[in-house]
Amino acid sequence: MPAAxxxxxxxxxxxxDQDVRWCPGCGDYSILAQMKKVCASLGIPRExxxxxxxxxxxxRFPYYMNTYGFHTIHGRAPTFATGLKVARPDLxxxxxxxxxxxxxxxxxxxxxxxxxNVDIKIVLFNNEIYGLTKxxxxxxxxxxxxxxxxxxxxxENPIRPITIALAAEATFVARTIDVDVNHLTETLRxxxxxxxxxxxxxxxxxxxxxxxxxxxxxxxxxxxxxxxxLEQGKPLIFGKNRDKGxxxxxxxxxxxxxxxxxxxxxxxxxxxxxxxxxxxxxxxRMYHPQFxxxxxxxxxxxxxxxxxxxxxxxEDAIKAKGRGKLEELFQSEDIWVVEEAExxxxxxxx
Amino acid sequence: xxATAEAMTKASLSKQRHIEERPEVVVRFAGDSGDGMQLAGTxxxxxxxxxxxxxxxxPDFPAEIRAPAGSLAGVSGYQIHFSSYDIYTPGxxxxxxxxxxxxxxxxxxxxxxxxxxxxxxxxxxxxxxxxKAGYKTNPLEDGSLKKYRLVAVxxxxxxxxxxxxxxxxxxxxDRCRNFFVLGLVYWLYERPLEPTLRWIKEKFARNPAVxxxxxxxxxxxxxxxxxxxxxxxxxRVPKAKIAPGRYRKITxxxxxALGLVTAGQLAGKTLVYCSYPITPASDILHTLAEMxxxxxxxxxxxxxxxxxxxxxxxxxxxxxxxxxxxxxxVCLKSEAINLAVMAELPVVIIDVQRAGPSxxxxxxxxxxxxxxxxxxxxxxxxxxxLAPASPAECFTLIIEAIRLAVSYMTPVFFMSDGYLANSAxxxxxxxxxxxxxxxxxxxxxxxxxxxxxxxxxxxxxxxPWALPGTPGLEHRIGGLEKEDVTGxxxxxxxxxxxxxxxxxxxxxxIADEIPPLSVLGPETGDLLVIxxxxxxxxxxxxVERAQRKGLSVACAQLRYLNPMPKNTGEVLRRYKRVLxxxxxxxxxxxxxxxxxxxxxxxxxxxxxxxxxVSEIEEKIHQLLQV
Numbered sequence: 001m002p003a004a005x006x007x008x009x010x011x012x013x014x015x016x017d018q019d020v021r022w023c024p025g026c027g028d029y030s031i032l033a034q035m036k037k038v039c040a041s042l043g044i045p046r047e048x049x050x051x052x053x054x055x056x057x058x059x060r061f062p063y064y065m066n067t068y069g070f071h072t073i074h075g076r077a078p079t080f081a082t083g084l085k086v087a088r089p090d091l092x093x094x095x096x097x098x099x100x101x102x103x104x105x106x107x108x109x110x111x112x113x114x115x116x117n118v119d120i121k122i123v124l125f126n127n128e129i130y131g132l133t134k135x136x137x138x139x140x141x142x143x144x145x146x147x148x149x150x151x152x153x154x155x156e157n158p159i160r161p162i163t164i165a166l167a168a169e170a171t172f173v174a175r176t177i178d179v180d181v182n183h184l185t186e187t188l189r190x191x192x193x194x195x196x197x198x199x200x201x202x203x204x205x206x207x208x209x210x211x212x213x214x215x216x217x218x219x220x221x222x223x224x225x226x227x228x229x230l231e232q233g234k235p236l237i238f239g240k241n242r243d244k245g246x247x248x249x250x251x252x253x254x255x256x257x258x259x260x261x262x263x264x265x266x267x268x269x270x271x272x273x274x275x276x277x278x279x280x281x282x283x284x285r286m287y288h289p290q291f292x293x294x295x296x297x298x299x300x301x302x303x304x305x306x307x308x309x310x311x312x313x314x315e316d317a318i319k320a321k322g323r324g325k326l327e328e329l330f331q332s333e334d335i336w337v338v339e340e341a342e343x344x345x346x347x348x349x350x
Numbered sequence: 351x352x353a354t355a356e357a358m359t360k361a362s363l364s365k366q367r368h369i370e371e372r373p374e375v376v377v378r379f380a381g382d383s384g385d386g387m388q389l390a391g392t393x394x395x396x397x398x399x400x401x402x403x404x405x406x407x408x409p410d411f412p413a414e415i416r417a418p419a420g421s422l423a424g425v426s427g428y429q430i431h432f433s434s435y436d437i438y439t440p441g442x443x444x445x446x447x448x449x450x451x452x453x454x455x456x457x458x459x460x461x462x463x464x465x466x467x468x469x470x471x472x473x474x475x476x477x478x479x480x481x482k483a484g485y486k487t488n489p490l491e492d493g494s495l496k497k498y499r500l501v502a503v504x505x506x507x508x509x510x511x512x513x514x515x516x517x518x519x520x521x522x523x524d525r526c527r528n529f530f531v532l533g534l535v536y537w538l539y540e541r542p543l544e545p546t547l548r549w550i551k552e553k554f555a556r557n558p559a560v561x562x563x564x565x566x567x568x569x570x571x572x573x574x575x576x577x578x579x580x581x582x583x584x585x586r587v588p589k590a591k592i593a594p595g596r597y598r599k600i601t602x603x604x605x606x607a608l609g610l611v612t613a614g615q616l617a618g619k620t621l622v623y624c625s626y627p628i629t630p631a632s633d634i635l636h637t638l639a640e641m642x643x644x645x646x647x648x649x650x651x652x653x654x655x656x657x658x659x660x661x662x663x664x665x666x667x668x669x670x671x672x673x674x675x676x677x678x679x680v681c682l683k684s685e686a687i688n689l690a691v692m693a694e695l696p697v698v699i700i701d702v703q704r705a706g707p708s709x710x711x712x713x714x715x716x717x718x719x720x721x722x723x724x725x726x727x728x729x730x731x732x733x734x735x736l737a738p739a740s741p742a743e744c745f746t747l748i749i750e751a752i753r754l755a756v757s758y759m760t761p762v763f764f765m766s767d768g769y770l771a772n773s774a775x776x777x778x779x780x781x782x783x784x785x786x787x788x789x790x791x792x793x794x795x796x797x798x799x800x801x802x803x804x805x806x807x808x809x810x811x812x813x814p815w816a817l818p819g820t821p822g823l824e825h826r827i828g829g830l831e832k833e834d835v836t837g838x839x840x841x842x843x844x845x846x847x848x849x850x851x852x853x854x855x856x857x858x859x860i861a862d863e864i865p866p867l868s869v870l871g872p873e874t875g876d877l878l879v880i881x882x883x884x885x886x887x888x889x890x891x892x893v894e895r896a897q898r899k900g901l902s903v904a905c906a907q908l909r910y911l912n913p914m915p916k917n918t919g920e921v922l923r924r925y926k927r928v929l930x931x932x933x934x935x936x937x938x939x940x941x942x943x944x945x946x947x948x949x950x951x952x953x954x955x956x957x958x959x960x961x962x963v964s965e966i967e968e969k970i971h972q973l974l975q976v
Contacts, residue, residue, distance in 0.1 A: 016826070018838060047821045052663075062826050063839060068818035070666055070693070071828025072659070073685050079651065079659025080666065084818070086647060087622055087667035091818055109659075112652040310647055317643035324644035326612055326782045334545060335598045335779065336400045 011036035013046060016066040022057060027178035027204035028125065032064055034181060035123075038188045039067070044092055051094045052081045054101040057132050058125035058204075061096040075106020078113035081120045086307045092192065095122040099140040100130050103159060107139075114168035116306040117196040123188070124161050124199070125178075127206035128213050135209035147209070162284040162298055165199040166277045172198035173280065173299040178205060179218050183229075183295060190297060196305050203295075216288050217295075226288055230296030235267035236283075238292045246291070253282050255291060272300045368583045369540075374433035375587050376441030377535060379528075380458040381450030382419055383412060383426040386528035390448075391428025393532060393549065397541045399599045399776055402589030403432040406887065407774045408440035408960070413629070413713045420482040425457045432539075434588040438740075438887030440773060442962040446538065448531055450474060450505075452483035459495075467581070468498040469534065471527070473506035501580045505530055512570035513563050522560065526567035533571025539585050543568060593778065600777035602741035602770030602884075603630070606674075606700060607637035609748035611644045614670055616749065617756065617788035622664035623672050624649040624657040629712040630768040631674045631702040654682035658697065662686060665695045666827075668792065668817040670752055674700035676768075677719045678709065680726070687761050688727045691853065693827040694805075694813050696755035696762075699723075700748070703767040705958040714958025715768035717883050718934035723763040724912055724941075730850045732857040734758070735911040737765040739886035742777040744770060747909060753788050758812050760857060765911070767933075769960045770884045792817050804837040811856040861913040867921050871897055871904030876974055878925035879905040880950075882938050885931055885961055892966035901974055908938070919946035927973055929953060931966055 014036040022028045039049060049067035053059035055074035062069030068091075072080050077095045085093050095113075102110050102124045113120060129147065130136040136149040140161065144153040165173045172194040176187040184202065191198035203214040216226045228238040228246065236246035237258070245267040247256045256262045268279065280298040287293065318324075377394065381387040388409055395407045410427040417424030431441035446467040449455035451474040462468060475490055489495055490502050509530040513523045529550075536543060547565060554561035575581070600608075614621035623646065625635040639648045647669075651657035654675055661671030675683065680701050690697045703719045705711035723735050734754050738747040748764055755762040793814045796802045804825040805813050816823040825837060833840035834848055869878065871893060881889045886907050893905040906921060908914060922928055922942060930939040931953035939950045953969045955961060970976075 045821065047819055047824055050818045062828070065826075067824050069826035069828075070663075071826065071830065073689050073829055076655055076659045076686065079656040080663035082649070082656070083622060083624060083660030083663025083665075083669075083671060084667040085663075086649065086660070087620060087664040087669035087671075088818065091667070108652055109656055112656065310649075314642045314645065314647065321643055324611075324641065326615055326644075329608065329611060329641075329644065330779045330782075331596070331598065334396050334400060334549075335596055336402070337596050338402065338592045338594050340594045 009040040025207035053096040056098040058098040078109040111168040114170040119305040125204040129210035161201040171196040228292040378429040380427040380454035398432040404590040471505035472502040529567040530571040533568040537575025603633040605744035609745040613752035624660040654679040658683040658686040694759040720937040734762040737883040867915040869904040875902035877903040888961040891963040922948040
C-alpha cells in the first residue's frame with residue numbers, strides 16, 4: 001500500500017477497549033504509552049501489527065493494544081512468533097516478555113529466536129522480580145535479594161539480558177528505561193525498523209514487589225552519574241558534567257576522569273555495527289555501582305532473516321525444478337500397474 | 351501365471367527342479383546393523399510388490415545406531431510377508447530366515463517355523479562371533495538346529511570369489527554380501543532381479559566398480575541357488591488378486607508426509623511442519639524437508655514445545671500448522687495443545703507412538719498414548735483424535751485430520767505408531783482430481799454491528815478464523831478464559847461453564863459428519879472384536895480365519911476416537927461379547943466401558959511388537975470356547 005493512502009494513525013487508535021489492570025505506578029504503563037506512540041508513527045497499517053506475549057505482568061500487554069494479539073503460554077511467545085512470521089512475513093510481530101518469562105522458563109526460546117534472526121521485535125520488561133506470582137526472585141534478581149521465596153537473600157547469580165542476547169548472536173540489542181520516555185520511544189522505533197531479531201531490555205520498576213531497584217538510573221540527582229548513553233561513533237562519556245569516560249585497559253573497561261592526563265581520544269568509541277560483538281559484550285558487563293550502566297543500542301548489524309532464507313529455499317526449489325505437482329510426487333518411487341485381466345488371483349485359504 | 355486355488359494346494363513338479371506353490375511366504379533378513387539387512391529387505395519387498403504379490407513388511411532395528419559389531423544388541427532385521435491374496439500383517443511365523451551372524455541367529459531363531467528354511471553365513475560363525483552371541487558351542491555343528499532346514503553357505507568366501515577380479519578393497523567387497531544373500535533368496539522364491547538391478551544402477555551410477563560388484567554379487571547368489579543340494583526346491587507365490595490400478599509401496603511415515611503435502615494443496619495453503627527430531631517420527635520431517643517446491647515449509651525447532659508453538663503461530667497466521675512427535679514429545683506439548691484448545695486454533699499433532707513410559711523403547715511400537723491424547727492436559731480439554739489402521743491409510747486419514755482441524759478450529763491428534771510408521775504395504779495411487787478440496791473461509795468483514803466478534807460461532811459452534819493483516823478485524827486471543835462472543839478476558843463463573851461446555855460440544859458435533867462404525871462380518875453375533883490403530887491388520891486376519899471356521903465373530907475399527915461414531919454403543923450391544931485387543935493395558939476398553947456401559951474383554955500386549963494373528967485367534971477361540 002503506498003504510504004500516501006495510509007490513514008493517519010494516532011496513539012489512541014492503538015488503544016483497545018479493555019481496562020488496563022497493572023498496579024498503579026507500574027512501569028508498564030509508560031512502556032504501553034510509548035509503544036502506542038511508536039506504532040502510530042511507523043506508517044504501517046494497524047492490522048499489520050501483532051503483539052505476542054507469554055505469561056506474567058508484562059504479557060497482558062497485547063490485550064491493551066488494538067491490534068492483532070496473542071497471549072500465549074509461559075516463556076514460549078518467541079515460538080509462536082516464529083511460526084507466525086514464517087507463515088506471514090508481511091506482519092510486524094512484537095514479542096512482549098519479562099525477565100521470568102523470557103529468561104527463566106523461556107530462556108531456550110529466546111536464544112533460538114535470536115540466533116535464527118527471525119524478524120521479530122522482542123521487548124523484555126526487566127523488573128528483576130516475579131510480579132504476577134506476587135514477588136519471588138527472578139533470574140535477573142541481584143545476589144542477596146530478599147523475597148518471599150528467598151527470605152535469607154537470593155543465592156543465585158543473576159544473568160544479564162543484554163549479555164545473553166549478544167551471546168545468542170542477536171543482530172539488534174538495546175537497553176532503555178521505562179521512565180526515560182524519549183529514549184524509550186527512540187529505542188523502540190529503532191527496533192521496529194531493524195530487519196531481523198531485535199532485542200530490547202527495558203529497566204522497568206515494579207512498584208509493589210521491587211520498588212526502586214533501578215532508582216540509580218532514574219533519580220534526577222544521580223542518574224547522570226549512573227547511566228551511560230550509547231551513541232554511534234561517539235566516545236563513551238558520562239557524568240553530570242560529562243567529565244568521565246570509559247577507557248579500555250587490556251580487556252577490562254575502566255572509568256576515567258577526563259582532563260587529568262586523559263583525553264577523549266583515549267576513550268572507547270561506540271560502534272554498534274562492529275562485526276564482532278566483543279566490545280558490546282564488555283559494555284554489557286558494566287554494572288552499577290562500579291560502572292555507569294549503558295543504555296541505547298549495543299549492537300545493530302545486518303544478517304539475512306530466518307524467514308527470508310526459508311522462503312527463499314522454497315522459491316529456489318521451485319525455480320530449479322518447477323512447482324511440485326502431486327501426480328509426480330505420488331509416483332516418485334517404483335510403481336507397478338495391475339491390469340484388469342491380472343486382477344484375478346486366488347482367494348485366501350488356510 | 352494365473353493360479354487357481356487348486357493349483358495352489360498341489361505342488362507342481364518339473365523335471366529340472368522341484369517347484370512348490372505357496373499362497374504366502376514370510377521371509378526375514380537378520381544380521382548385524384552394518385550388514386545391510388534393511389536394504390536387502392526393502393529390495394525384496396519392492397521386487398515382490400512389482401511382481402504382483404500383496405506385501406506387508408516390518409523392519410526391526412536397534413535404537414543404537416551402530417551397536418558393537420556381532421553383539422546381540424546390534425542385530426537388525428527386516429521381515430516381509432508376500433502373498434497371492436490380501437494380507438494384513440507382516441506375518442506371525444517366519445518361513446525362511448536369513449541369519450548373517452550368530453547374534454542374528456540367536457535373536458531370531460525362535461520365530462522360525464519348525465521345518466523352516468534357515469540360511470546362515472557359515473563364515474561368520476567364528477569363535478569370537480559365537481562368543482559375542484553367547485553360544486558355547488557352534489549351533490551349526492551341535493545339532494541344535496535339527497528342527498530346521500539348515501542351509502549353511504560360506505557367503506563371505508563365495509562373495510569374495512565372485513568379485514575377486516574387481517579393484518575393490520576387501521571391505522568394499524564384503525559390503526556386497528547382502529546382495530549375494532538377496533540373490534540366493536530371490537532364486538528360492540523366483541523373484542525378478544530387474545527392479546533391484548535397476549536400483550543398483552541408479553544408486554551407484556557414479557561408482558561403476560561398486561555397481562558392478564553389487565550386480566555380480568546379486569547374480570552370483572542367484573546362480574548359487576541352482577547348485578544347492580540342501581535345497582532342491584523353489585517356491586512360487588502367484589500374483590495376488592489386487593484391484594486394477596497403479597500402485598507403489600508406502601510406509602506409514604511416507605504416507606503421512608505425502609498426505610500432509612496433499613492436504614496443503616487441497617486447501618490451497620502453505621504447510622508449516624514444525625518438529626523436533628524424535629524416533630520414530632523423524633522420517634516425516636526428513637521427507638517433508640525435501641518438499642520445498644511443493645510449497646512446504648519445515649522448521650526443526652529447538653525443542654518439542656517450540657515445535658508446536660511455531661505450528662500454532664503459523665496457524666494463527668493462516669497456514670496449516672502441523673507438528674509431529676512421539677509420546678515423550680506429546681508430554682512436552684501438552685500446555686501448547688491446551689492453548690490451541692482455548693484459543694480455538696487449528697493444529698495437527700502427529701503422535702508416532704512408541705513403547706513408554708519415559709524414553710521407553712524408542713524403536714519399538716506401542717499404543718499406550720491414547721488416554722494421554724484424550725485427557726493428558728489440565729482442565730476440560732476436548733480434542734479430536736484420529737487413528738489410521740494401516741500404513742497406506744495414513745495418507746487419507748492425515749488429510750482428514752487437517753480437514754477437521756481447519757473446519758472446526760481445533761487441535762487434532764493423529765495417532766500413528768512405530769509399527770505403522772516403518773511398515774510398508776502397497777498403496778493404490780490416488781487420482782489427484784478425485785481428492786476432495788478442503789474448503790476454508792477467512793472472514794474479511796465485521797460480523798456484528800460493524801464490529802468483529804472473534805468468538806461468535808456458526809451453527810456447529812465453530813468460531814471464525816480471522817487472519818492478522820485483515821483490516822478492521824483486529825482482535826486478541828489467548829489462554830485466559832474468554833467471554834462468549836467477544837473473546838474478552840472473563841472470570842465470570844457462568845460464562846466459564848458455558849465456554850467449557852461449548853468447546854466440548856463443538857468437538858462432539860463432529861460426530862454429525864463422520865461415517866458410522868461399520869463391521870466386517872455378521873451384524874449381530876457372539877463376538878465383536880473392536881480395535882483402533884495399527885492392530886487392525888492382525889485382527890482382520892484373525893477374524894477372517896475365525897469366520898471361515900464358522901464362528902460368529904465380527905470386527906470393527908475405530909478410526910475416530912474422539913468423537914466416536916454415533917452408533918458405537920449400538921454396535922457394541924449387538925454382540926454377546928466384546929473383545930478389545932490393544933498394545934497397551936486397556937485404554938480403549940476403559941473408554942468403551944465408561945461411555946457405553948458395555949462389558950469388554952481386553953487382550954493386551956506390551957512387548958514393543960505388534961500382535962501376531964495367532965494371538966488374536968487364540969483369544970477368539972478362548973472366548974467362544976472353541
